[in-house]
Amino acid sequence: MTSSLSSIFHLHFLPSMTLLQLAVASSGSPSPLLGPLPLIHLASRASPILNNHTGQLEAFNPITQQLIPQGPATDAGGQDFDGPAILWIIFAFVIGSPMAFAGIRGWRLTTGVGLGLAATVCSWAALVNTMGPTGISDLFILVTVLGFFVFGFIFGLLEIGRRSGFVMVGITGGLAFGIRIFILKADLLLPVSNAYGAIWAIIALMGAINGMLLVFKKTERGGLLFACASIGTFLTFLGVDLVLNRQVGMSRGLRFLFDRNSSHIVDIISNGYSPSLLTQILLAVSLGLTQFDVQRCCYMIQH
Template sequence: MLPPCRRPTLILEPPTPALKTLSLQQSTSHTHLFRRCRRNSSFTPSLWIIFLVIFLSFVPTLHAFPVQPPLSPSLLLDAFPSLLPELHTLHRRRGPLIIVNTTGQATVINSDTRTSVPQGAATDAGGVGLDAPALIWISFCFVVGLPMAFAGIRGWRLTTGVGVGLAGTVASWAAFINSISAAPLSDLILTLIILGFFALLFAFGAIPYGRVTGIACIGLVGGTAFGVRVVILKAGLLISGSQGYTLDWVLVGFFGVAGGVSIIWERSQRGGLVRTANILFKLLSLKSASSIFSFQVFGCASIGTFLSFLGVDLLIHQQAGMSRGLRFLFDRNSSHFLDIVGGGYTPATLTQVLIGVSLFLT
């Protein structure tokens, strides 16, 4: 009789030390290779395949082009003309021309296209007379200007808020007046939009995150305000002539950059030239210049006196005084060419006196 069939029994023996060492070496080598692939993308096979497909897709096109001289940089540009943008001949930009026809009516003609340019009133959000936009700007000048002139850096966060707000206000105003068409927005709407920028940026400058930006803007705006008054002090701006307008803006930019850099340069933020002036005064056996030179104080005083005297001039001359000078300096919109450039800028004697006094008090 046959013995009963038994199932085979699998006996699992513990791995020997040699097997453990071999298994550890294999896992380590795979892990090292994996990490190397992760660190270096060139080991990724899919990336090489992508490069190969891109290269082969251009081979039928490349071999059909005529051979260029060796090391010619135009080979790739000729093979791919889409990489080379359309070439244009640069010409000197010419402004519109004022032409008076037989009926005595002035017409502005574009000197490049020889087409008529529609013209509009260059009120530039300043209003007419003492209407609502004009009164808003007068109030704004006194509300912001007087505290800046008398309180200055003692305003703390309010002062830094004004610095950022005014920088954005000037930039937005200049952008709007140079881009609107002959049929622009009403002065009231444009005024509210610009003052909305001031409110938002004022809030940013008043918080701790905007403190450094506000301090830099005080110097930048203060220097610009000083330079603008120097330029509009004379009829037709300070420097007249064919290149006078550009030189006027170079002068304004110099004052603005000098005011901004001077404050950033001084770590204590009490004046850009205080340290240099202190050395000079010590060499001359004079007292410290810390109480004399303070460009942060100068920036606040420049902003305050500019806005305060602008408000006074708006009450006296409305849009014919400093307001006209600001528009003549900032506005070069072709749709305002007849009003701005054709009308010119001739300030009254009292306006020049007010500008001079504001510069002296700064």
């Protein structure tokens, strides 16, 4: 059992570490934790035309040449420790800790979390990428996506949603692992100027692989162990990072990875994503603890 779980972990971990090594090998400037970083020119990744001839970066519609009004890319993250920020911290710990320590034993609760998180991520990404320059209040976005979580969670508790929730736990666990790999370095692991599609293809592949593991009887337990550990460590360490680094750590990395709203492009490019050494350490530790948590859960099952 332990060897099969180790194989499942390596199926995710080794390709991810290979990507990390390739990025470091092809880099130019130093990073305190991961070594040199790739030289990235962010402006070319966006469809809007970017120009700073006025002394301030502006975005223009590539077809009409009209100025695109800009808004802040807060994306429901809140500011410092305001209401939305506190709610995200609570959500991360309330969902993450049980998944990390007892997700494999949760059964219906675990399948509920699988569908709930899938609904949360999809609704959040849709909202932040379609809102206009005037934006939507962080609290409204947060309440909306949490509403989607509750709906997905309840559906996953029901017999009709059990199997789909089971598979979604696997997919979400794979995605959570892949996302952390790519936000380890400043401006993402691979250069987003010409590899943004590849980044998401790799993340999606990791989610699909772990989702497939839960389809087959021989691999479903190992896939579920990995998924619960990955989701749990991701959310728990996100909560820790939100407390320590607030909106400039993992939160900024997630917005930098997900947000491609043309009304946010100036904010995204101007401010970029530069995780502190502490955020990088938290990400690396969370990835390492995923393997440890898998082995711990395996020991609990056997004894």
